[in-house]
Amino acid sequence: MNHDDMKALRAIFERCHIVISFNGPFSQSVIEELGEAIQRHLESQTQPRKRIADVFAVYIETTQNIRHYAEAVGHNKADVARLNAGTVLIAREEDHYTVVSGNLVRREDVPALTARLDKVIALNDADLKAAYKSRLRAPLEEGAIGAGLGFLQMARKASKPLSYSVSDGDEVYSFFNLTVTI
């Protein structure tokens, strides 16, 4: 990394109002440390407790989703390591905060992932609550690591519809980007 890179990176941070960022492998301790930093930062900005709780909850669901996904579908150590690394940013957008995450997903998983998200995005508040409750009561699939409630939970906490994009990576992976505005 040279000085120009640093300057360019800083310009992006400023332009996007990024207040906290992380890029690299997620571990439980990284998730905890970063989560604490996010809470402290929002407290220092005298944000209402409800909003701090919502940003924190979305951040936890996002990062634990990435870890669960890597654990569930990773074929070998190298593959798990690639899937388990990601970028997470907290940005301030006027009156809102956004939790932005980026991570690799296997290309073959993209259609199911986007179908699930499209379904969640299409729901209004009442339907979101109903879908959440029905999932909460549904029996877990054998060996499930997550409850399958993460996206529904994020959508319920969000003040705007979830927004995502998928771009081509290489022949094995695509890059998945999710933005949740709170």
Next chain:
Amino acid sequence: MVEHIKIMGTRSSPTVECNPETLVLHLAGESYPENTFDFYKPIAAWLEAVLEQDGDDRPVTLNVELAYLNTGSIKSMMDMLDRLDEAHEDGRVVKVIWLCDPDNERIIELAEELLEDVSLPYQIITD
């Protein structure tokens, strides 16, 4: 005899005590452990063992003082509440007490949302 479970809390996992003398299951702290379902498995198994114990009809209490639950913990909590509710419908005396920090509106809302679907007696305490 059902075992006595004591788990020390961490930054992301709750302090747990499952007491076979008092039949009180107590959870306190934060709940977003790494493998959430693995974390709750022995606790749910303890509850099951208590409810299945032959000739024991003492009241069972779930005492919750959690400040935050990730969705895996919420699911585990719902399953335990449903199991307690089933016992309640079979005539067992059960109760749930959820102690909330009055300033933590989100946890109060969550407690209300989870408990509105069960018929067992409960108290949400916010002071």
